[in-house]
Structures are given as structure tokens and as C-alpha cells.
Amino acid sequence: MSPHTFHTLPSLRHAVRGICRAHCLPSPNGARLVLSVSRLATAALDAGGSVRLEAVEQPVPGGRTLLAVTLHAGRTPASPSPADLPLPGQATPDGTVAWHLPLGEAGSRGEDRPPSLAPPAPRGDAPAPGGAREAAAEGYEAEIAALEGELGAALSRVDTLSTELHRLKDELAETNSGVLALYVQLEERDEQLRRAHGQILRELEDALRPPPITVNGMDLAVHYAPADPDAPTGGDFYDWLLLPDGTVHITVVDALGHGVRSTRSALNVTHAVRTLALEGHPLESIVARTHDILAPFDPDLMATVLLARIDPETGALRLANGSHPPALVVRADGTADYLELRGRGIGFPLPGSDTVREDTLHEGDLLMLYTDGLTESRRDPIEGEARLVTSARAHARRPVEEIPGAVAKDMHTVILHPDDTLALAVRRTGKPQRGHPLAGQP
Structure with missing residues (x-):
């Protein structure tokens, strides 16, 4: 649109609306432009003057197009500041104000609809x-x-x-x-x-946990790993001690659950078993008597127990079991056997070991006591027991202090069922020297 002079406000408004329609300006921008042009032109037109309006499309870098609308209205005392208009414009000292409005794709069709510069015609015939x-x-x-x-x-x-x-x-x-x-x-x-x-x-x-004990003719070691390293308390516990008759007593407990409560239950079991063992109660009666002692104080307690008595002098081994996984013995010649024994744990119906199993540990034999977290990490206890035999035989000649951890590492290459894990190893190294049957315990 070339510059055009207007003497009346209606004709100017009509022209601005035509420009907005022709260039497809968004309604908010068009309305602001009409208001801004009208306010600037009012002062000049009221004073009896005229204004000139010009609209030109200007390409800018980036493939965009701007619509430059310029109003030449001069400066009067009543003219508003271009910065205070509904659509702020850029002013020059001679009173010219320009607006630069971005056009969309529809803006290029403006030349198909040229703006009308004439004032609206009167209605009627x-x-x-x-x-x-x-x-x-x-x-x-x-x-x-x-x-x-x-x-x-x-x-x-x-x-x-x-x-x-x-x-x-x-x-x-x-x-x-x-x-x-x-x-x-x-x-x-x-x-x-x-x-x-x-x-x-x-x-x-x-x-x-009990301090280590040193027994002439035997080596002992233990490994414990919680199911959650950040919550290491659990119900897998052990106890070992030297009895007055010179035999070694070992208790392995797996109390139901995890956390502090199960730890308390396991401690109660090991303390009760230790007291009964030191009082000289028969091995076959300790599981049942432990249940009788603890049931009145903790009726919800459930725990499996495996008890072992070993004579360092002769290697005689006696076992009592209350629903616990069986002990594994790896002989010096490489053969391995599970020492199966039936019984029911503490908190179970009819608690107690059905009998006492007797065996002998010869020089070089390895005894493995453990909890089910070692063999059931893949949710298949039978498969786990088979893998335990393979791992124990592979590590049987290592120093005893390395065996429990090495076996646990083998067993936990794949963990489908995380659980607290306890592995305890005992190896008979030979007959104790005469005069020094026991080295004692701290």
C-alpha cells in the first residue's frame, strides 16, 4: 500500500482494518493496531490536520516477513506516547510512528485482497x-x-x-x-x-555375634551377608562354644522374617540353647526344651535350628535338627554327603529333633553348616543343594577362613530370591596334641 492521506477518523479506521484483513493479521494484533493508529491520529485530526498511512511487507533473514505500518501524524501536545499505546510503536522526532508485525504463511496472500482506502459507503439504496x-x-x-x-x-x-x-x-x-x-x-x-x-x-x-574360638585340631570360619546391605539385621544367627567336657557345640538358627525383630528372636534361641548346653541337657532334647522356654514369652516365634557337637579328640560328630537344611560333609577324598535328619523347629507343631545323627570327621574332612539363603537364592532348593556340593568340593582345600565366602560367592551369581545368608565351615586338621587339647576361647 502506497502512502495515503486521511482527513477523517472513520476512513482511517476502515483503511487499517482493510490492511489487517488483507494481510491476515491475528485478531489481537489487528485490534491493537486499529486502537493505536486511532489514538495517535485523533489529536492531529481534531486539530484540523491530516495523517498519512503506509503499509509495506518487508522480508527479514530466516525466511520470515514483517508488515511495516507507518503513520505520519506529526507531534501535538495531546499525542500519546508510542510506548503507552495498546500496540507500542517506534517513533521518530518528526512524529512518525511505525509498527513491525510478523506475518504467518497467510500474510503472503495479502496482495490478493488489497486494502480499501476509501471510507465506508453509506448504507441504503x-x-x-x-x-x-x-x-x-x-x-x-x-x-x-x-x-x-x-x-x-x-x-x-x-x-x-x-x-x-x-x-x-x-x-x-x-x-x-x-x-x-x-x-x-x-x-x-x-x-x-x-x-x-x-x-x-x-x-x-x-x-x-559370638567371638571366634580356637580349638586345637579344628579350624572354624563363618560368613554372613544380609539380604539388604543397608539393613543388615536379620534372623540368621550362629553360636559356637567349648563345653566343659571339651567338645565343641555349634548352633545355627534361622528365625522367620527380617530386621530387628528376627534378630531378637534368633538371639533368644541361641542364648536359650547355650544355657541348656552348658547345663548338660542331652543334645536330642535341646530343640524341644528351647521351644518350651521361649513360647510363653514370644508366641509368634518361628525358627529352624541345627545343632552340632564335635569332639576334637576323636572327631565324633553328633547332629540334632529342627526343620533346618541338612549339614554337608566333604570328605578328604573328595566325596560329599548331606547328613539328613528329620525334626521340627521352634514354634512348629511338635517341635524337636526326631533323633540324633552320629558321624565322624576324619583329618581333612570339611563340615558345612548354613541357612537356606545359601541354597534357595534361585528358588529351587534341590538345584541349590547340588550346586552347593560342587562349590564346596571345589574350595575344600583352601584355607578355612576363605571357604564360606568363596562358596557364598559361587551360590549367589544369580539371585532370584534375596535372603539373609549364613555359611559356617569346620575342618578337622588332625588329632590334638597331648597336653594341649583345647586352646580355649576369649
Whole structure:
């Protein structure tokens, strides 16, 4: 559109609307442009002057196109600041104001719909009388002014809401960033607390476990691993001690459950068994008597128990079992056997060992006592027992202190059912030297 001069506000508005339609400007931008041009031109037209309007499409880098609309209205004391218009423009010292509006794909079709620069034609088939025509024009102008006032107020409200929305978005982004940072800090703190908690529990549980014993003619070692390293307490426990008659007593317990409660239950069992063993009760009666002692105090207690008595002098081995996995013996010649023995654990119906199984550990024989976490990590105890035989035979000649951990590592290459694991190894190294049958215990 080449520059065109306007002497009336209606004709100017009509031309601006035509430009907006021709270049397919979005409605909000078009309405703001009409209001801005009208406010700038009002002062000049009220003073009896004229204004010039020009609209040109300008390509910009990136393949985009801008619509440059320029109004030459001059400067008057009543002219508003271009920065305060509904659509702020760029002003020059001579009073020219320009707007640069981005066009979409539809903007290129503007040349198919050239803007009309003429004022709107009067309605009706015949021209109206002069007085009526002037009255109609005044009424039309008043109606347009009222609508523009309402539109300006609406656009102002939209601007206010847009500003508030941007502010709220910025605040929300800052809040989300702060929450995320706090969440990360809490996660790190929680991880630190978990590790510290686990370390404390490990130290407490280690303090509760029996100290090592040294027996002339026998080597002993144990390995324990919790199902959850951050919560190392569990119901797998053991006890070993030297009895007054010189035999070695070993207790292996697996109390139902995990955590501190199961640890307490396992400790109760080992303490009761130790007391009964030191009092000289027969091995075959200890499981049942332990149940009788603990049931009144802990009726929910359920635990499997395996008891072993070994004479370091002769190698005589006696076993009692309460629902526990059987002991495994690997002979010096490489053969291996499970020492099966029936019985029912503490908290089970009819608790006690059905009988006592007797065997002999010869020089070089290895005895493995364990909990089901060692053989049931793949949810198949039969397959686990077969793998345990293979692993124990493979490591039987290693130093005893290395055997339990090496066997557990073999057994846990695949873990489908995590559980607390206890593995205890005893090897008979030979007949004790005369005069030094026992080295004692701390």
C-alpha cells in the first residue's frame, strides 16, 4: 500500500482494518493496531490536520516477513506516547510512528485482497438527506468510539493477565527448581542416613555375634551377608562354644522374617540353647526344651535350628535338627554327603529333633553348616543343594577362613530370591596334641 492521506477518523479506521484483513493479521494484533493508529491520529485530526498511512511487507533473514505500518501524524501536545499505546510503536522526532508485525504463511496472500482506502459507503439504496447523514455519521462514530473503549479496556486486561501469567510461570519455574534441588538434597541425605544406619546396625550385630574360638585340631570360619546391605539385621544367627567336657557345640538358627525383630528372636534361641548346653541337657532334647522356654514369652516365634557337637579328640560328630537344611560333609577324598535328619523347629507343631545323627570327621574332612539363603537364592532348593556340593568340593582345600565366602560367592551369581545368608565351615586338621587339647576361647 502506497502512502495515503486521511482527513477523517472513520476512513482511517476502515483503511487499517482493510490492511489487517488483507494481510491476515491475528485478531489481537489487528485490534491493537486499529486502537493505536486511532489514538495517535485523533489529536492531529481534531486539530484540523491530516495523517498519512503506509503499509509495506518487508522480508527479514530466516525466511520470515514483517508488515511495516507507518503513520505520519506529526507531534501535538495531546499525542500519546508510542510506548503507552495498546500496540507500542517506534517513533521518530518528526512524529512518525511505525509498527513491525510478523506475518504467518497467510500474510503472503495479502496482495490478493488489497486494502480499501476509501471510507465506508453509506448504507441504503438512496443517499440520505444531509442532516440525517450527519446524524448517522455521528451516531456511528460514537458507537465506534464506545466499542474501541471497551476493546482497549479488554486488551489492557489481557496485557495485565499476560504479565501476571509470565510472572507466575517464572515463580513456578523457580519454585520447581528449588523443589528439585531440595529433593536431590533429601535423596542424598536419605542415602547418607541409610548408610549410617546400616553401619550402626552392622556394628551392633557384629558385637552380638559370638567371638571366634580356637580349638586345637579344628579350624572354624563363618560368613554372613544380609539380604539388604543397608539393613543388615536379620534372623540368621550362629553360636559356637567349648563345653566343659571339651567338645565343641555349634548352633545355627534361622528365625522367620527380617530386621530387628528376627534378630531378637534368633538371639533368644541361641542364648536359650547355650544355657541348656552348658547345663548338660542331652543334645536330642535341646530343640524341644528351647521351644518350651521361649513360647510363653514370644508366641509368634518361628525358627529352624541345627545343632552340632564335635569332639576334637576323636572327631565324633553328633547332629540334632529342627526343620533346618541338612549339614554337608566333604570328605578328604573328595566325596560329599548331606547328613539328613528329620525334626521340627521352634514354634512348629511338635517341635524337636526326631533323633540324633552320629558321624565322624576324619583329618581333612570339611563340615558345612548354613541357612537356606545359601541354597534357595534361585528358588529351587534341590538345584541349590547340588550346586552347593560342587562349590564346596571345589574350595575344600583352601584355607578355612576363605571357604564360606568363596562358596557364598559361587551360590549367589544369580539371585532370584534375596535372603539373609549364613555359611559356617569346620575342618578337622588332625588329632590334638597331648597336653594341649583345647586352646580355649576369649
